[in-house]
Amino acid sequence: MNILNKPFDTQFHTAPFSKIKNEHFLPAFKKAIEKAKKEIEDITNNPETPSFKNTVEALDFSGEELDRISSIFFNLNSAETNDEIQKIAQEVSPLLSEFSNDITLNEKLFKRIKTVYQAQNSLNLTTEQKTLLDKKYKSFSRNGANLPEDKKQQLRDIDKELSKLKLKFGENVLAETNKFEMLLTKEEEVAGLPEGAKEAAQQLAESKGKKGWLITLHYPSYIPFMTYANNRELRKKLAIASGAKAFHNDALDNQENVLKIVKLRHERANLLGYKTHAHFVLEERMAKTPEKVETFLNELLEKAKPAALKEFTELESFAKELDGIDQLQKWDGAYYAEKLKQKRFDLDDEKLKPYFKLENVIQGVFTISERLYGLHFEEISTIDKYHQDVLTYKVTNDKGDLVSIFYADFFPRPGKRNGAWMTSYKPQYVKNGENSRPHISIVCNFTKPTKSKPSLLTFNEVTTLFHEFGHALHGMLANTTYPSLSGTSVFWDFVELPSQVLENWCYEKEALELFATHYETGEVIPMDLIEKIKASSTFHEGMQTLRQLSFGLLDMSWHGVESPETIKSVKEHELKAFENTKLYPDVAENCMSTSFSHIFQGGYSSGYYSYKWAEVLDADAFEFFKEKGIFNKDVATKFKEHVLSQGGTEDPMILYKRFRGHEPQPDALLKRAGLIEK
Structure with a gap:
């Protein structure tokens, strides 16, 4: 029997990665879809009167294997792909899309749910049950259950096409990222680069049988080069290579893919009675x-723009004064900003990195979680993993009960997409009186250890780790009954609160002293x-605010x-959207939309604003911690009980107010950002 179609007999029922082969996936998917269909049939054909338990609850627990x-x-x-997996994804996605539509367009099933909904x-x-009922009803009504038959078919066709286009979009971006290599053979070409970045580039070249320094579009290679390399050309x-991905x-x-995705999403929204895709999406958001x-x-733009223009003018003058640069270009921004930052604060990432050895930062975030939420992390080697770099942990509470299994995957490799994210292999839920605990994972792309140095993080990477770990806590501390309301299954503009709030500890002396110690001397980071x-x-x-707002806009x-069908040129449309937030001259060869994976492959369409929205929440929430003490147990318990453990069981504004006592105040963010007086 296919290993994927039976319960995992591993410790903690974790995925037996080493035994799973690519050829297992397609047949396993097909079998699991059949099984899930049968479960749906049983619910639909149940002769008993529709009730919450036999219809809504049964539906939420169906399709577990799938x-x-x-x-x-x-x-x-996302984390360990190859051509074969990508090919399977193209085959599987339409099947899943079709199955999902089979459920939401199943009239008999919808009728049962409607009966419960109306009663x-x-x-x-x-x-929690009311929320689940509301969510299930809407998952049907918002996906065409009330449509006539011909329109339902149209919806199915759109969804099938969209699932393929989104995958293709992501594959193209990954292929473009992996394709570009810049081999440098002269010492002066890598002048300005920190030793660690040079060593990593040299090792990368060596690993590919080349001599010199190999620079790629993967972040651990790209960011240091753009920040420190003296060679402007x-x-x-x-x-330009980075900005021209899939263009x-x-x-x-990806230009055609972008236009097709946008057009199909709009058609879909219209079909369901919404003016635009954004109207459809935002109905289920805090906004x-x-x-x-x-x-x-x-x-926010109005408040941030004067500050941004002032900062930009200052940066231009600085670059002119330093190197006679007449026109600041996009490839100058990070380089001169870093030089100006060093001059102003006498602080550069290279001075900080020795204090942020990856293992110490991991231990730091564990210690902070222990002090706030009573969690204990024990690395265990008996859990199967999909790559040797992955670390595995057993997470318990003060009583020794299992809270979660935690996977951490920190280094870049060809089969892994850029960026950082949190995900889960198994949600938390309560079934037959047993609280089944989640399997949570975070994936990042940090600099690998070299022959002479451990993995030392930039401060930006430290905040990234804390950010993803904040999401992980949201998943680990989940304590709800139903899987679809568990953990990070919350409104999209609320999901970034737990992640962004945890970043605040990176700036606090009390927290930094727990883990920021020099990797060679053990000295605690100086005051x-x-x-x-x-x-x-x-x-x-x-x-920075202007940049984030530009992406949201x-x-x-x-x-x-x-009327997206009137948009003929991706580039022209983008230039128009960026009009009010533009600082640098445009680069003709570049286009952001063609590699904007968040909105065209991920789930952020009409939702990119939520990063800024959540910043308002996190600044306001952290102000509460600051008032009472950043390790205050009462505030932490409130946050855990009203936010982290509740998942999507209630409207997020209700949960937030229960924790904070009032609605979030934007002034906390503007003060923290230095955009208004404290």
Whole structure:
């Protein structure tokens, strides 16, 4: 029997990665889909009167095997993919899309749910049950259950096409990222690069049988080069290559995919009675409407733009004074910003990195979680993994009960997409009186250890690790009954609160002293460096805010437009969307949309604003911790009980107010960012 179609007999029922072969996936998916269909049939044909238990609850617990296989497969497709897996993904995605539509367009099933939905006031349901019922009803109504037959078929066709286009989009971006290599053979070409970055580039070249230094578009290679390399022409070459991903009018071009995705999403929304894709998406977000999002983004833009323009003018003068640069270009930004930052704060990442050895930072985030939430992390080697670099941990509480299994995957490799993310292999839920605990994973792309140095993180990488770990805590501490409401299954503009709030501890002396020790001497990070980290945390905050807002506005311009079929040029549309946030001259060869995976492959369409939205929440939430003490047990318990453990069981604003006592105040963010007076 296929290993994926039977319960895993491993310790903690974790995925037996080493025994799973690529050829297992397609047959396993097909079998699991059949099994899930049978479960749906049983619910639909149940002769008993529809009740919450036999219909809504039964539906939420159905398809468990299929969900498990999907989690394993699509996580591998992001973190450890290859041509074969990508090919399977192209075959499997339409099958899953079809199955999903089979459920949401199943009239008999919808009728049962509608019966329960209309009788809910007489059913004495808990808050969580009411939320689940509402969510299930909407998952049908928002996916075409009320449509006539011909329109249902149209919806199925759109969904099938969309699932393929999104995959193709992501594959093209990954292929473009992996394709580009810049081999440097002269010492002067790598002048300015920190020793660690040079050594890593040399090792990469060696691993490919080449002599010299190999620079790629993967972040641990790209970021140091753009930040430190003195050679302006080479920075230009690298920046243009990065900005031109999937924008070459060749087989890997994404322009057509972007236009098709946007057009199909719009058609789908119209079919369901919504004005635009953004109207459809935002109905199930804290923000509620595109108008509210536009207002939110533009109000922040109004506050941030004067600061951004001032910062940019200052950076231009600095570059001119230093190197006679007449026109600051995109490939100059990180380089001169780093030089200005060093001059102003006498702080550069290379001075900080020795204090942020990866193992110490991991231990730090564990210690902070222990002090806040009573969690204990024990590395165990008996859990199977999909790559030797992956670390595995057993997480327990103060009583020794299992809280979660935790996977951590930190280094880049060819089969792994860029960036950092949190995901899960198994959700938490309560079934037959047993609280089944989750399997959570974080995936990052940090600099690998070299022959002479351990993995030393930049401060930005430290905050990235804390960010993803914040998401992981949201998953680990889940304590709900139903899998679809568990952990990070919350409104998209709320999901970034746990991740972003944890980043705040990276700037606090009390927290840094727990883990920021020099990897050679063991010396705790000096107080003056902590002060500089703190002081520099708002450096170029205006420009950073403008950048984030520009991405949010670009997203809304694609998905909030009422006639996307009139958009003929991806590049022209993008330039128009960037008009109010533009600082640098445009680069003709570049286009952001063609590699904007968050909105065209990931789940952030009409949702990119949520990073800024969640920043308002996190600044306001952390202000509460600051008032009472950053390790205050009462505040931490409140946050754990009202936010982290609740998943999507209630409207997030209700949960937030229960924790904080009031709605979030944007002033906390503007103060922290230095955009208004404290």
